[in-house]
Amino acid sequence: MPPAAPAYRRLNVEERRSQLLEAALTLFAHRAPEEVSLDDVAEAASVSRPLVYRYFPGGKQQLYEAALRSAAEELQQCFDEPREGPLLPRLARALDRYLGFVDQHDAGFSALLQGGSVVETSRTTAIVDGVRRAAAVHILSHLGVTAPGPRLRMTVRMWITAVEAASLIWLDEDKQPPADELRDWLVEQFAATLSVTARRDPQTAELVRALATDG
Amino acid sequence: MPPAAPAYRRLNVEERRSQLLEAALTLFAHRAPEEVSLDDVAEAASVSRPLVYRYFPGGKQQLYEAALRSAAEELQQCFDEPREGPLLPRLARALDRYLGFVDQHDAGFSALLQGGSVVETSRTTAIVDGVRRAAAVHILSHLGVTAPGPRLRMTVRMWITAVEAASLIWLDEDKQPPADELRDWLVEQFAATLSVTARRDPQTAELVRALATDG
Numbered sequence: 001m002p003p004a005a006p007a008y009r010r011l012n013v014e015e016r017r018s019q020l021l022e023a024a025l026t027l028f029a030h031r032a033p034e035e036v037s038l039d040d041v042a043e044a045a046s047v048s049r050p051l052v053y054r055y056f057p058g059g060k061q062q063l064y065e066a067a068l069r070s071a072a073e074e075l076q077q078c079f080d081e082p083r084e085g086p087l088l089p090r091l092a093r094a095l096d097r098y099l100g101f102v103d104q105h106d107a108g109f110s111a112l113l114q115g116g117s118v119v120e121t122s123r124t125t126a127i128v129d130g131v132r133r134a135a136a137v138h139i140l141s142h143l144g145v146t147a148p149g150p151r152l153r154m155t156v157r158m159w160i161t162a163v164e165a166a167s168l169i170w171l172d173e174d175k176q177p178p179a180d181e182l183r184d185w186l187v188e189q190f191a192a193t194l195s196v197t198a199r200r201d202p203q204t205a206e207l208v209r210a211l212a213t214d215g
Numbered sequence: 216m217p218p219a220a221p222a223y224r225r226l227n228v229e230e231r232r233s234q235l236l237e238a239a240l241t242l243f244a245h246r247a248p249e250e251v252s253l254d255d256v257a258e259a260a261s262v263s264r265p266l267v268y269r270y271f272p273g274g275k276q277q278l279y280e281a282a283l284r285s286a287a288e289e290l291q292q293c294f295d296e297p298r299e300g301p302l303l304p305r306l307a308r309a310l311d312r313y314l315g316f317v318d319q320h321d322a323g324f325s326a327l328l329q330g331g332s333v334v335e336t337s338r339t340t341a342i343v344d345g346v347r348r349a350a351a352v353h354i355l356s357h358l359g360v361t362a363p364g365p366r367l368r369m370t371v372r373m374w375i376t377a378v379e380a381a382s383l384i385w386l387d388e389d390k391q392p393p394a395d396e397l398r399d400w401l402v403e404q405f406a407a408t409l410s411v412t413a414r415r416d417p418q419t420a421e422l423v424r425a426l427a428t429d430g
Binding site: 150151153154157158159160161162164165166169170173176177181185188189192193195196197199200 | 365366368369372373374375376377379380381384385388391392396400403404407408410411412414415
């Protein structure tokens with residue numbers, strides 16, 4: 001085992017905050033939020049309980065929301081993908097990063113999306129909804145659509161929800177099938193769902209034609 | 216307007232309970248659960264507040280859960296469909312009833328599925344999850360599958376989640392497109408999503424072949 005970091009290294013405020021959030025996220029990845037106490041966070045970060053309270057005077061609820069916000073930012077970074085090259089491989093790369101995030105945060109990801117936790121509030125729901133909306137905006141912008149009609153918007157949002165559901169089931173099923181198979185399958189589902197909408201929606205039909213000759 | 220029911224008609228316990236739940240569900244359809252008081256329910260049902268408390272001594276939370284359970288039972292009845300005739304039309308008929316339910320319960324349906332309500336608890340989440348699981352069991356049984364593999368199960372559960380998402384968006388978008396167009400589109404999405412899975416999963420491939428010659 002590598003030696004522990006020197007006990008007296010002083011972290012600045014931002015570093016300390018990040019360290020505490022990181023410790024909290026690791027705990028949330030293995031246990032339900034209501035089973036994680038501030039004592040546990042203090043212990044995991046090797047700091048005193050009063051120090052945790054100094055950073056999060058609102059207690060567990062504040063810590064949970066801050067950790068959630070930090071996870072949401074990290075999740076949104078998964079969507080950053082250069083606007084270059086064929087579209088479906090771009091989507092595949094973003095999904096790779098997304099599934100890596102799901103894999104890493106594990107139980108914390110499930111708790112977050114499944115709700116029903118005692119620390120679930122309209123604020124935490126709003127954070128999660130913000131990520132969903134950001135994902136839809138990203139996808140539509142990669143598709144090059146500036147004024148998506150209702151059928152195309154519904155199609156993209158349905159697929160995003162289906163991806164979430166697939167991630168939760170994937171965690172439930174011991175991460176089977178392997179992430180790269182799941183990724184390819186989700187990309188194929190995206191293309192198929194667009195094709196179905198294309199039968200009823202000229203805007204989506206045009207997109208599907210463009211995708212067919214893309215790359 | 217028809218004359219109001221005679222004010223002094225005595226209802227038996229079950230009738231009274233149903234009447235109160237019906238009144239509560241109508242209120243939940245137009246307002247967030249946290250904005251519905253027992254006073255409102257008493258007023259809507261033309262009974263005294265103490266009477267509402269006699270039936271629901273646990274107060275609003277108990278009333279909400281009872282109303283939710285009653286709505287969940289009603290929702291599950293949408294899935295009852297004779298095992299006769301081609302499969303996709305059976306799915307279309309179940310979706311017709313489901314969309315009728317969504318239409319009728321409106322805001323109450325959104326509140327229920329979007330969570331984040333102050334009365335959301337792990338018990339209410341369990342009720343909703345029960346309906347989802349029942350839907351998956353129904354679909355797999357109509358498909359005639361007794362031992363669904365992980366890929367087929369994931370496909371069915373993803374589609375159910377996508378249908379939920381579509382219903383919420385549909386309510387958000389002033390119930391556009393019309394219910395019958397939405398229904399047909401969801402059935403087509405189901406067939407398409409199975410076809411994608413069929414490329415990787417022999418069990419699903421067999422089902423898709425059976426569907427193609429069905430009816």
